[in-house]
Amino acid sequence: MTGAPLLDTTSVPSPPYLDAPHVRYFWEKGMGKDLTTWTGASLSEKDFPRFYPLYHSFDGLSDTAVLDTYLSLPYPEASVLIQRFLKGEKPLENTKVPQSLPLLVASMHRPEWFDSTLASHGASLCMRAGTNALMILRDFTLMGGYDFAYLNKPLIYTGALKKGAVKRLKDTLEFWVAVTRENALEPGSEAMQLILRTRMMHSYARLKIKEHAKDWDFVRWGEPINTWDMVATYTGFSLIFMLGLKKMGMHITAKEEKGLFHLWKYVGYLLGIPHEVLPSSAKQATEWFYLWTLMQAPGDAHSKELAQALLEENLQSTIYPFLWQRKAMRTLHQSMSSYLLDPPTLQRLGIATEGSHHLFPKFVTKINYGLKRFYPVGEPKRYEAMKKKGHQQQLKVLSDYIKHTPKDFRY
Template sequence: MEKQTLQPRFKDSKHFIDFWTTGNGKELTNFSGADLSFDDFEKFAPYYYHVDEIGDDVVREIYFKKSYPEASREIENYIRNGVSEHDNIPESAKKLFLQTQKIPDWLDLNLIKSGAELCMRSNLDSLISLRDYCLIGGYDYAYLNKPLIATEALKKGAVKRLSETLDFWVNVTRYDALEIHKKGYEFAIKTRLIHSYARLSIRKHYKNWDKENWGEPINSWDMMATYIGFSLVFMHSLLKLGNTISEEEEKGHFHLWKYVGYLLGIPVELLPDNKKQATEYFYLWTSIQPPSDKDSVLLAHSLLNESLENPILKYQFQRRNLKYLHICCTWFLLGDDVCKRLQIPEVPLRKGFPLTKRIINKIYDNLVSREARIKKGNKDQMKVLKDYLNITQNSNFH
């Protein structure tokens, strides 16, 4: 890692102080028992300029030297059939697959199973949390969004972007999905290489990249924050919506995302084991992020309008109603300060739907067995994913 001079430059800014003293940051601290300080800042800061060199080397050696379909077929062959030290294949691919095929000493498959069960049994609340808290809340961090802007994600459209996120999340959170050669493992490896491909493309084509302020494109510290979104922030959202989470599920959820992060090439020392660590790590990272800018607002509104553009619901009144419900959940989960910065529209009776959902969830948790909830949640989530894939894989949809 190269030498860095990064400082917690926004620690005295209003948006940072308010988040950690009155907003969701305070709730996360109370929930996790975190000890917030900048003592470890210098330990984490270099990762703002650190990237997954192994993944980058694979892209340089395979994707940049062959046609994209040919390179993809080669990678899929390695994913599905495995790699050995004696194979006559590019050295970079050998290095990547020997790393990801090696099961880490710390991996506990029973904990992974508990984490997957939490994701499934939370049913559509999981998808609400991903969309209306994790994704749109991430847009409030202006520098984190810069790779999305540089790769012209807005042109691709929110329906496609949401479909890709959902496809990844569902496929890494099913039973046994992360076993070597299985579908979740495949998604993790492919996503890792997509990140490398995007990073190298940004370096080559985006001449205005502000490395000092924004770090390396898709750097390891930003990746850590993204996966804290999938673990800590996601879990906080489920609790806000009235779900109960057992101690075993909580441990399992962090363990699952630690392993996904490991497969994605995030340094293991950046991957928290529990909510206390995750909150403390997140606190340090948020101190280098300014609040929403104009790009943040564009991304947020693109996601809000996805409900209107998506043809899964046939009638316009259904789509408008769905957008209204997502806006209600966004205000409820993110809080007023973030929603005002992202210019989320004001709507009447915005607490009605989320509060009703809280009450229903508490009753449902008491009346329906855990096994039945897991089974139904998996079925409903797979149905939503299938609907999205049917839409986005239709060549007439843009």
């Protein structure tokens, strides 16, 4: 369910960055060209009027629930109320559950179009990708997303930049791991509870931005954490994620590709995005992603700050006890980004592009090509073994981040 647009969107403007140099490079020479070559997408602006209103729409159902809880009660009391409700426990004495909360939960019912078997194929890809998946998510999907200036504005206005990349990475990793395990999205599961908390966190951040950010530019940036930006974000977890894996030499089966789009279509739906605007295939995702990029300015000074904070995260984290280890990890992540991202993006984000930095990603790519040759995914026993190993690798990294990350803070 989306809230009413703040602005009158009956008159759809022309795409503001249709012929901008950064957009043209992206789609004619850069990552966008890789996407169209892979997917066979046909780029056109004809559907822009259909998607533009999403830039000024939002999750009104969740916003109401947040207004009735976090913004009506003391923050700790609201947190306890929601936790007890999700566990099926009675609220504390003198506390009532607002009607908006069960309505929000009811909106997250399992739709008829959801195919759990298909979604499990997508989850299997995420698990068997192991540490490849985590590097792509961090150094390609997340880092590359910082080059879209307007998408980053909520991070700036909520102070997430100052609160540090370590916490942001832990939250993203925890969410991704939770929702990409096989059969994780059962009613009442921990993953479903995390999705609901994430949905309400988005609303909390949006309402706080609208309350305090008097200079928020609704014309250029849309609603804070708007529906179209949400679609683009979860396209990053499917389309861009798979492109990154392909760049690193991993083979993706047709079932895995279709399943991953189905999985993220369902996760996006649970987060309050209308399922009709969530892509079901690589071709559709590319064509719709193209329309969104026409709304985005290139990376700016804040983009560079976010990128540098992500690079410096390894130096701040205490996962590795010695400084030389943390510096080595920083270099490896920088090498991955410089290998995977377009040159103009690297320049705007301030990421070094020395040729020697490509040694590590090229080494990983050769390993993946070798595994693809000697351990074909078509053999069930080997496939299950790779999936189990990758799952364990990801849980180990997540465990380290949880152990070495400060406790949750308010947004």
